[in-house]
Amino acid sequence: MPNTSPPIPPPTGPGSPQDVPPPAGSFPIDPSTLPPPIRDELQAPDPVAINTSAAELKDGLNRCPKCGSTEIKQKPGTDLLICLYCRNEWHGEGVEEAFGLGEGIDQLTGTVMASGARDIAADAASMMTFKCPGCGAEVTVNTANAMTARCHWCRHVFGVNEQVPNGAVPDAVLPFHIKKDDAVARIRQFVDKRQLFALKEFKEQFTPENVVAVYLPYMIVDGNVSADVAGHAEIETRRYESGSGDDKKTYYDADVYQVDRHVDFTVDDLPLESSAERGNLDTRTNTNNIINTILPFDTKNAVKWNASYLAGISSEKRDLDVEKLRPHLEDELLSIARAQVQKSVGRYDRGVRWEQEHLSVHGTRWVAMYLPVWLYSYHQPGPNGGMLHYIAVNGRTGKTMGSVPVQHWKLLAAALTVGTFLEVISLFFLRHSS
Amino acid sequence: MSHDGGMWLLAIGPAGAAGLYWGLYRYYRNTDKSHDFEHETAVEAKPITGSEKKVGEVKGTQETRIDGDNVAAYRKRVQRIQDNTS
Numbered sequence: 001m002p003n004t005s006p007p008i009p010p011p012t013g014p015g016s017p018q019d020v021p022p023p024a025g026s027f028p029i030d031p032s033t034l035p036p037p038i039r040d041e042l043q044a045p046d047p048v049a050i051n052t053s054a055a056e057l058k059d060g061l062n063r064c065p066k067c068g069s070t071e072i073k074q075k076p077g078t079d080l081l082i083c084l085y086c087r088n089e090w091h092g093e094g095v096e097e098a099f100g101l102g103e104g105i106d107q108l109t110g111t112v113m114a115s116g117a118r119d120i121a122a123d124a125a126s127m128m129t130f131k132c133p134g135c136g137a138e139v140t141v142n143t144a145n146a147m148t149a150r151c152h153w154c155r156h157v158f159g160v161n162e163q164v165p166n167g168a169v170p171d172a173v174l175p176f177h178i179k180k181d182d183a184v185a186r187i188r189q190f191v192d193k194r195q196l197f198a199l200k201e202f203k204e205q206f207t208p209e210n211v212v213a214v215y216l217p218y219m220i221v222d223g224n225v226s227a228d229v230a231g232h233a234e235i236e237t238r239r240y241e242s243g244s245g246d247d248k249k250t251y252y253d254a255d256v257y258q259v260d261r262h263v264d265f266t267v268d269d270l271p272l273e274s275s276a277e278r279g280n281l282d283t284r285t286n287t288n289n290i291i292n293t294i295l296p297f298d299t300k301n302a303v304k305w306n307a308s309y310l311a312g313i314s315s316e317k318r319d320l321d322v323e324k325l326r327p328h329l330e331d332e333l334l335s336i337a338r339a340q341v342q343k344s345v346g347r348y349d350r351g352v353r354w355e356q357e358h359l360s361v362h363g364t365r366w367v368a369m370y371l372p373v374w375l376y377s378y379h380q381p382g383p384n385g386g387m388l389h390y391i392a393v394n395g396r397t398g399k400t401m402g403s404v405p406v407q408h409w410k411l412l413a414a415a416l417t418v419g420t421f422l423e424v425i426s427l428f429f430l431r432h433s434s
Numbered sequence: 435m436s437h438d439g440g441m442w443l444l445a446i447g448p449a450g451a452a453g454l455y456w457g458l459y460r461y462y463r464n465t466d467k468s469h470d471f472e473h474e475t476a477v478e479a480k481p482i483t484g485s486e487k488k489v490g491e492v493k494g495t496q497e498t499r500i501d502g503d504n505v506a507a508y509r510k511r512v513q514r515i516q517d518n519t520s
Contacts (some may be wrong), residue, residue, distance in 0.1 A: 265477055283465040293475070296475070331511070341482055352505040
């Protein structure tokens with residue numbers, strides 16, 4: 001007769017296996033016993049849906065398709081790559097066409113991420129080491145500020161083309177079009193218009209030739225959203241004057257309406273700074289708003305990631321993940337929604353006071369991209385570390401914006417002079433009219 | 435000219451000085467500038483829907499606009515209603 005005794009219950013209490021945390025990635029409860037919404041979320045596929053990594057460049061060497069040389073650079077002013085050995089030229093593949101990033105935005109659901117936009121691994125280091133297949137030397141690249149390095153023995157050029165999990169390698173890069181001479185001329189022109197009240201030390205040290213080409217990290221986001229706003233609005237019904245002479249005053253009657261609006265919309269290629277330092281636009285502590293102002297870029301022309309576009313150009317590493325950027329994205333989407341509904345409330349001639357707003361994000365698609373910026377910086381000494389002033393030039397469109405430090409005493413003297421002049425005129429009028 | 439009108443004229447000097455200072459400072463430092471993403475991003479919107487209902491009247495106000503008008507202040511956030519997840 002078989003033994004039918006019940007199975008022994010697993011041990012519990014201190015020191016038992018139940019005290020040990022479950023292995024990473026496992027879930028202690030059978031998902032099929034859970035309510036459908038939780039089960040769906042647990043069993044949802046990995047959000048990384050678009051793999052943009054370039055397996056063919058994984059060994060760090062980007063070879064000329066004609067002669068095999070690694071001496072490859074971007075041809076200035078174009079999106080072409082050029083082999084410096086045999087002068088062969090070719091065009092990087094457009095990231096929009098390669099991965100269909102411009103399509104189906106209105107069908108987006110959930111969070112779709114390209115592989116370069118994945119979360120930054122907490123233990124990832126900035127140093128990448130390649131073993132040169134030509135001579136066996138080890139070549140190190142600091143991905144915090146560079147993407148290429150040269151073998152010091154056999155002069156092979158290495159590029160960080162593999163998508164390392166430290167957030168340094170994005171999905172796409174938008175090559176520089178504006179050349180250095182052009183950027184220098186634009187910065188000089190910008191400052192020439194702001195000479196009179198500029199800080200003396202700034203003028204003395206102004207050398208726009210020191211401008212630096214830098215690739216800054218951005219997340220380019222597509223979104224499929226709905227938004228609602230509600231509030232009160234007024235329409236003027238009557239306007240009349242009361243009193244006489246100088247005591248005459250204008251009065252208004254108005255009808256008050258309760259108004260609400262709903263809008264469904266998609267956004268295509270909204271750029272968000274994915275470096276926490278650059279994304280801080282607080283103008284009391286920094287001048288990063290200058291770099292923000294030169295947006296937008298023609299991101300539709302971005303090409304698939306290839307470190308050869310970054311030869312000799314410094315870069316900044318991304319340090320913000322998608323989830324960290326989501327509140328900022330929602331904030332911008334709400335602003336866009338408010339701008340969209342404005343034209344539908346034109347009849348309220350006394351304005352609208354929006355009081356409540358609501359946003360439903362149906363789907364988003366995130367692509368990590370390097371965008372080209374020419375940066376001229378000047379550090380103004382002062383309390384709390386002073387202020388770093390930027391003059392930035394959009395590396396594609398040439399749009400230029402800057403912050404020029406002012407000589408406050410000069411500005412104050414000019415304001416007081418003009419104020420005194422105006423005051424004398426007003427006193428003159430007063431005396432002759434009384 | 436009345437006494438009140440005269441007092442108002444006296445404010446022109448300080449106001450002009452402050453306005454010039456602020457205007458020039460902005461021209462040099464551009465602290466008010468940022469990317470106009472509301473208008474410079476490619477947005478495709480479906481027709482806007484909504485409703486309105488007259489809820490009251492205002493009589494004899496001297497204000498030229500509704501109190502708290504924020505129709506053009508897109509970035510000024512108001513009470514956010516979150517999704518009901520139940």
